[in-house]
Amino acid sequence: MAKSTTPGNPAAVKQRGVTMKDVAKHAGVSRTAVSFVLSNRENASISEETRTRINEAVQELGYRPNAGARALASQRSDWYGIVTEIVTAPFAVDIIKGAQDQAWLDRRFLLIAPSDQADAVGPNQGLEDAATEKLLEQRVEGLLYAATFHRGVHVPASANEVPTVLINCFDADGKLPSIVPDERAGGRVAVERLLQAGHTRIGVINLDPAIPAAVGRLEGAREALAVAGLELDPELVVSGYATADGGYEAACRILDRYPQEGRPTALFCLNDRMAMGAYDAIKERGLTIPGDVAVIGFDNQELIAAYLRPKLTTVALPFEKMGALGVQTLTALTAGQPIIADQQLVDCPLLERSSV
């Protein structure tokens, strides 16, 4: 005849729910006194003696405050919500980690809700709305939306009810503040690194030219070349699917175009997966990395970049930092501070490994 609510574990016999009232009784004081001590009130006027007596009672009874009740009474939850596509997300996890850590530092709790959407206008909009709704039911004080790749998104209307910040994406219609990687600076730093290593003839394996990442990174590459008095040879820019196969094919096309001289001595791959394919194309032709052809990637997908042979030099997307910055921005917003900027750009650091 086991009680249905008690866990089977005998160690859990301890009656659930030690409340402030219990603590008060145990310490022989009023519940108010306990509340004052626990919240460290300034103008409390509680004698040092009863204060310690209360603290002892807290220890002895194993009292644990009830966050929900506290939120209800104080009208603030200390919760933020983050909506993200946790599915396809080799990246989202880093954003979450950054946000989580920062939230922890700020003594806030991060509620994570799933949004299985690839396109905000797609058929799963419903789920995303539901996620937002659920978070608002929890009375989160702010919302974060995180995308797995840099793009424009549409945010559910109800998000307007609390401060909202977008991470790795930007508001396609409204004026919500957002935090995105500085793709342009990233492209610049990548090509600068190649120039610095003496490469002047650089091939580019491009993504879908329409997406923000491609636009920015290519622009940065052009800037870096321009500073050196060079131009990007359109012949050397090849787009492909954002996969290893796509990279392989693109690399083949670039490398085979110039049998001997004229062949680029370096490839700037706009993501690491494509760099992975480029490696194969290069090795297949009996060329060495970085001796004959230097390769630089983008994204710093650990599992690829750190394990390729030779290890891939690449530009990292600052996911953790964006997550942390998102929470910081939210904290500032909820504190009533004005937002710093509509769109904050975060640096993409170069990670030197062995492929340049």
Next chain:
Amino acid sequence: MAKSTTPGNPAAVKQRGVTMKDVAKHAGVSRTAVSFVLSNRENASISEETRTRINEAVQELGYRPNAGARALASQRSDWYGIVTEIVTAPFAVDIIKGAQDQAWLDRRFLLIAPSDQADAVGPNQGLEDAATEKLLEQRVEGLLYAATFHRGVHVPASANEVPTVLINCFDADGKLPSIVPDERAGGRVAVERLLQAGHTRIGVINLDPAIPAAVGRLEGAREALAVAGLELDPELVVSGYATADGGYEAACRILDRYPQEGRPTALFCLNDRMAMGAYDAIKERGLTIPGDVAVIGFDNQELIAAYLRPKLTTVALPFEKMGALGVQTLTALTAGQPIIADQQLVDCPLLERSSV
């Protein structure tokens, strides 16, 4: 003189906090009636007319229930907490996704708390305790602990206060139920696949022989061979660091040991990262995959397995399923049902690609 609590957004002027009282007033009924309608009470006895009037009022006012208050009054939160190392976690994210999705189906909310521990007895035990404590303050009804690799762990004592389930790890001391991959069956299925392809001389690139994954997978491999009347040649089992480099070196040792005949025609790599290195070793020697040497991996790390050339056939770790099963088990436990088993094994499916 901006109020500090109002978001800057003008669309958010709508007064915060439409409560049931507001709805009641708007519909001209009592708050109780509203509560009855919203919670779909069985023996409610509310006329159809007032019921619709209430629902209309809910719509018009945009009422949203306050989950915290509801939890306080009903004494159940519908929240589960999951403690996981979200940091180094290419895997944890899949567990979380599985758990998240299942929780969503069960109409529960998953609170995720970080635990930056690599070893439960390490210096970060404090953080893990704090995470658990925080979750209990939120009055979660159950706890999940998820590890990034299969191992024994020590769980904070306070976890005993609510039903607790371990995912991808097991309780090193106590009797907490756990959910782990069936490593042995995985090892078996991998080798069976190789046998089926006609390979009888199989090399094994082993992990640290002490960890549960290595023990189980190797055991499974032996079983499969035994069924075919074969034995594992100890000469062909080489351990190495669980990295691409480690796999490369181990593969070199195996391949170079037998210049020509006697060389194994297949390699069973106990994880995909090592398989990645093995690929290099094989290609370096002018051998083809799977023509000369078939390769099978373990883990199904998407970024590696799906992008290697040729794509890697591997055994998948059922992270999502384990996450989902964890939530299901928790739901059963909190409902007072007896646990199914102390330790539930989850199948590791074979993923056919092109390396065998």
Next chain:
DNA sequence: TTCAGTTAGTAACGCGCGTTATCAACAGCG
């Protein structure tokens, strides 16, 4: 002695909601 000021603490209200007890109106029945 009286009065203002401090110290140490408590009673009581309300946060938003679930839930139980209660009540009014009305029908049916003897």
Next chain:
DNA sequence: CGCTGTTGATAACGCGCGTTACTAACTGAA
């Protein structure tokens, strides 16, 4: 007409806590 049962609703309590008002006791000064 009085009694019971049903329908349709409400008043009131409590969940655990933050917070404001208030009190009682003890100073020290006039």
